Amino acid sequence: MKTVVVPLGPFHPLLEEAEYFKLQVEDETVVDIDMRIGYMHRGIEKLSESKTWDQVPFLVERICGICSTSHPFAYVNAVEDLAGVEIPERAKYIRSIIQELERIHSHLLWVGLAGHFMGYDTVFMWGWRYREPVLDLFELISGNRNHYAMMKVGGVRRDIREQDYAQILSTLDEVRAGTELFLGAVMDDPVLHARTKGVGVLTEEDARAYGTVGPTVRGSNIADDIRRDDPHAAYDLVDWNVCTWETGDVFAKAAVRLLEIIESARIVEQCVKAMRPGPIETDVQNIPRGEGVGHTEAPRGEVFHYVRSDGANRPVRHKVRAPSLVNIPSYKATCVGEHIADAALITAAVDPCYCCTERMAVIERGTDKTILDGRDLIQLSRKKTHDIRDGLGKIPPIERLGEELRHR
């Protein structure tokens, strides 16, 4: 049988990470996948060695544009582990609030894009519509919709004003109501089930072997969550649950993310209510010689930072490991044996970056050349959804979602 090589990537202006996937396709089944990264390697670890301890959070905040607070959060955890700093209680709550609000907007972004891939633009529109008020909250709290610059060694840079509590709580109610409706539609929708259930299954063994993290591993029925496994900030001060799903397929990852939005809203709500006025930072005079490990649960999984100090005003080594670095290799386990129309969805399920899938081209070995680009692959995926829906003979619940939301 003729093997077709489908290169995915590597570049797109919207990429949070540029990756290159080489899918080998026989007939319409993916038989092998090869991956290559490094196209966007900016040498931030090296650059970090030339910044002072207090400057590094601003630098690492720019590693990711979507989950921008995760890296400074992990970094300050690492430095505080190194120096043995205990932060004030109010700073703990504020850190958790920022991280959880970020999780909400990042997951809503994912929900919207996943809907778009499947041909449900209603989900795309409404997912992003609910993301918007969360970004407004960030603007209210920090002055920025993204890159909030809240994390600081020893605490946080900025307090949350008491007059803003009301807007935070009302936005949470709004987002939660929307997410619950989404969740209901996702759980009931037969087309969505046909597209996502049993697709791209990551088994429990594979999830462990690849060391995957975040919703990717929790979708495979493993309750790994850094917020619980290494309590930091206010995560041991409030009541919340680790969300898992048993099946390991694309559906499981979607369900985990939707459940986490609701859980995050719960955490933020408790934090806002439990916060008492007080100092927001401890004064850290100098960082002693030593080493520290810090990690945190970013929307995509564990962000891991290691810092080493020789007693000077800047790190001698700063190692960063983002969650996608361990999640992406698991494609080898999830994509192989799947239909090419599902490949875009399976890669998207890990939430690495969708944009790479927009730059796919099929180069056919042999005589007749077929060129498929990313748009065609999304078309393939959308057509599959529409075929299923047409065969159903009725309007699936998720398509009625827009109507329901509009009447609220």
Place this chain on the structure above:
Amino acid sequence: MPASAALDSLTQACGEKLGAVRWKNDRRVYVPVAPAHVREAVGHLVGRGGRLATIAGVDTRNGVELLYFVMFPQEQRIITVRTMVQKPLPQMASLAGDLPAANWAEREIQDLLGVTFTDHPDPRRLIMADAWPEGTYPYRRDFDMGPYLRPYEPKADRPPAGQGPKAGSDQEGGRSV
């Protein structure tokens, strides 16, 4: 010293092969191991329910130090196995054959710090471009940044009086290319 079932079992299994265990605090443990025994030690920890979070490489005066971070969720603890591989040609046995989680982490260190991982199933470059010169490793201490740094060019936003474009013209503040 708090109890750690994972560390106890490692001590039992590897015993004299381990160096002096250092408890940084309750949740961070560092275990020095000779390079020859890293595979055994890390393999044992992963077999006991640990998750290899990542591997960090640090270039030092004595060699390249490798740190294998193994996370134990049930103990709320990270046990770090550390070892030192000697320069100028640092070598380490690869774990990637048994443990896919080590695959990319090792390739990253291979590209950036020049540690060769023997018996790696897929030793191609991962981070650095194919055109990057052989034998230069950007995260080594002796890496010369010189050729990659652009000298600071102050913007000629106000040319000397009488020269340059007139005030208000659209060339003002522009830079000659």
